[in-house]
Amino acid sequence: MLSRIADSMYWMSRYLERAGGTARLMEINLLYLIEAEEDMGEEDKWRPLLRISSVEDFYADLYGDPAITSSRVLQFFSGERGYPNSIRNSLRLFRENARVARDRISKEMWEAVNELWLAVNDRLRSPLTPERAGSFFGWLRGEVARFYGITSGTMMRGEPYSFYQLGIHLERADMTARTLDVKYHIILPDLAMVGSALDYYQWAALLKSLSGFEAFRRKYHAGFRPLDVEEFVVFEEDFPHSIAFAVERMGRSLATIGLDNKERTAAAFAALQATLASRSAETVFSDGLHEFMAVFLLQLEAFHGALAEDFFQ
Numbered sequence: 001m002l003s004r005i006a007d008s009m010y011w012m013s014r015y016l017e018r019a020g021g022t023a024r025l026m027e028i029n030l031l032y033l034i035e036a037e038e039d040m041g042e043e044d045k046w047r048p049l050l051r052i053s054s055v056e057d058f059y060a061d062l063y064g065d066p067a068i069t070s071s072r073v074l075q076f077f078s079g080e081r082g083y084p085n086s087i088r089n090s091l092r093l094f095r096e097n098a099r100v101a102r103d104r105i106s107k108e109m110w111e112a113v114n115e116l117w118l119a120v121n122d123r124l125r126s127p128l129t130p131e132r133a134g135s136f137f138g139w140l141r142g143e144v145a146r147f148y149g150i151t152s153g154t155m156m157r158g159e160p161y162s163f164y165q166l167g168i169h170l171e172r173a174d175m176t177a178r179t180l181d182v183k184y185h186i187i188l189p190d191l192a193m194v195g196s197a198l199d200y201y202q203w204a205a206l207l208k209s210l211s212g213f214e215a216f217r218r219k220y221h222a223g224f225r226p227l228d229v230e231e232f233v234v235f236e237e238d239f240p241h242s243i244a245f246a247v248e249r250m251g252r253s254l255a256t257i258g259l260d261n262k263e264r265t266a267a268a269f270a271a272l273q274a275t276l277a278s279r280s281a282e283t284v285f286s287d288g289l290h291e292f293m294a295v296f297l298l299q300l301e302a303f304h305g306a307l308a309e310d311f312f313q
């Protein structure tokens with residue numbers, strides 16, 4: 001398979017998953033705003049989300065001043081043409097990469113690609129207001145899931161499909177790690193509130209944003225203990241949005257693609273596996289969840305760099 005086709009399959013799925021993941025992050029913050037303290041300023045409610053996404057300086061440069069408002073942040077993450085990772089730009093690049101790999105995807109997939117792009121482009125012609133933001137993000141997550149279903153039922157298996165799956169699960173691992181950071185740096189910054197009713201509500205909101213609320217309740221019956229949620233979201237190998245699940249599926253894709261003479265990619269992926277294998281929910285909590293996520297995200301970035309060098313360049 002040509003390297004440009006492999007690259008397009010990989011990025012097609014990454015951009016789609018990124019759009020869905022951004023919608024999840026925004027949903028978490030919108031849920032948080034409902035329960036937030038009334039004396040919190042608008043800036044305090046949105047600035048941490050910019051920091052988690054590492055775009056605070058970019059945001060200020062783009063708009064010419066650092067003022068943070070709900071309407072501006074919603075526009076920035078949803079429809080801002082000047083922000084490369086906005087939902088609109090992610091889905092535009094999703095379509096462009098699908099076009100490059102047109103002969104490797106099914107007719108049904110290509111039709112769904114165009115339907116999704118046209119619908120999102122139409123919905124974001126006007127700025128996204130807080131009143132309709134929640135329904136938009138929920139709708140988009142449903143459309144992303146629908147596309148995955150179409151792909152699963154119509155696309156031939158093989159190397160193109162493996163690169164497609166690799167992109168999904170690498171992006172999903174990245175976004176799940178960042179979502180956990182949102183919980184710790186945005187949703188409940190005050191340790192005095194651990195165990196409170198608000199804490200309980202927000203752990204539930206986090207699980208719902210990852211489509212894992214019902215699955216978590218079936219496995220755990222002692223409420224929403226932070227340790228249990230962290231174990232489920234990081235280490236549960238049967239939960240599709242957990243980090244462990246994503247890394248395992250990345251390994252499956254690499255096995256199909258083959259790593260002969262791809263030492264850099266093999267070593268970078270082995271480092272990811274070792275990081276998860278050497279930790280448990282208890283050790284991650286005692287050493288610091290944020291610190292663990294920082295290491296994991298750096299390793300994920302290194303793996304992407306190795307993959308690009310070995311397969312795409």
